[in-house]
Every structure is written in C-alpha cells, then in structure tokens.
Amino acid sequence: MISFDGTAVTSHADFASPPEMKNYGESYTPPADVLDGKFYSSQFGFLADGFISLDAGTAIWIEMTSATPGLEVYEGGMRMMRDMHTYAPIFGTDGSDTTWKWNGMMHHPWFAATNPGNYSADFNIYIGDEITGAALSGYVPSTVTLEWVTVPAPTSASILGLGGLVGMRRRRH
Ligand SMILES: [Cu+2]
Numbered sequence: 001m002i003s004f005d006g007t008a009v010t011s012h013a014d015f016a017s018p019p020e021m022k023n024y025g026e027s028y029t030p031p032a033d034v035l036d037g038k039f040y041s042s043q044f045g046f047l048a049d050g051f052i053s054l055d056a057g058t059a060i061w062i063e064m065t066s067a068t069p070g071l072e073v074y075e076g077g078m079r080m081m082r083d084m085h086t087y088a089p090i091f092g093t094d095g096s097d098t099t100w101k102w103n104g105m106m107h108h109p110w111f112a113a114t115n116p117g118n119y120s121a122d123f124n125i126y127i128g129d130e131i132t133g134a135a136l137s138g139y140v141p142s143t144v145t146l147e148w149v150t151v152p153a154p155t156s157a158s159i160l161g162l163g164g165l166v167g168m169r170r171r172r173h
Contacts, residue, residue: 045108
C-alpha cells in the first residue's frame with residue numbers, strides 16, 4: 001500500500017507470514033516461460049492507498065535496494081489481466097534497471113527464484129523525475145521489505161485432487 005501526502009511517501013506491506021513461492025513444475029507459453037522451473041509468486045502487489053496527486057514532471061519510482069541473491073522479478077500487472085503482463089525483467093533482474101516507474105495502478109510483479117529458500121527484498125519508494133527517475137529533493141521517501149518462502153514442488157498426487165483431474169479432462173477434450 002503506497003500513499004503520498006504531497007511531501008512524504010508512505011508504504012506498508014500487509015502479511016501475517018511470508019507468502020509462498022511455489023514451483024508447479026509447469027511450462028508456460030512465452031513470455032511467461034521466464035517462470036519455467038522456478039518457484040514464483042505474484043501475491044504482492046503495489047497498490048495506491050487512497051488518491052495520489054503528483055506534482056508536474058514527477059513520478060513515483062520504486063527501487064529494489066537489496067534482495068536475497070537469486071531473487072528475480074518480472075513485470076506483471078493486475079492479476080486478472082495476465083494476458084497483458086510483459087514478464088520483462090525488472091528491479092535488476094537480467095541487468096535491468098534497479099528502479100522501476102510505478103504508474104499508480106495496481107501492479108503485481110512476478111517474484112521468482114530457482115533455488116529453494118527464504119527470500120526478502122528491500123524497496124525504496126520515492127518521488128523522482130518522471131523521465132529519468134532521479135530522486136528529487138523536498139520529498140520524503142519510504143522503505144518497505146517483502147518476504148517469501150519457497151515450498152517444494154508438489155507431487156503429482158497432491159496436485160491432482162479431484163478438482164484438478166476434472167479440470168484437466170475438460171481442457172483435453
Ligand atoms: Cu491486487
């Protein structure tokens with residue numbers, strides 16, 4: 001949840017326990033195939049907490065300032081609009097910029113990792129030049145930390161509950 005009062009950015013993450021990054025052992029059609037063979041989660045999303053009014057020429061930028069090695073991030077969007085997700089690497093993944101301009105819309109990035117473990121990432125959310133992302137003086141940034149835990153690839157027995165079997169048959173026919 002991100003808010004801005006004209007001077008200060010504030011942010012907070014609501015989670016009782018770190019969400020799970022799961023490896024479903026599936027293959028996806030490009031560009032979503034960046035998640036193949038990985039643990040991943042899109043549970044966290046950047047969301048405006050109330051109305052945000054920005055000064056002309058400024059934007060809200062989100063920088064990943066540090067993260068557990070091996071954590072990857074890909075551009076997502078609204079969870080219901082998966083077809084619109086670019087899956088482009090962001091926040092330093094694959095040499096991408098560590099900063100990312102947020103357009104104020106709900107955005108669930110895809111957080112992924114190849115190796116099991118506990119992951120966390122620290123973000124600095126600040127007001128910057130809308131073109132360059134350079135931080136602007138006179139504004140107060142906010143930091144937030146997100147965490148995940150990986151869970152093992154489910155066995156075929158646990159994936160295929162009765163509902164799963166029915167779903168698969170329908171898709172095949
Ligand atoms: Cu959402």
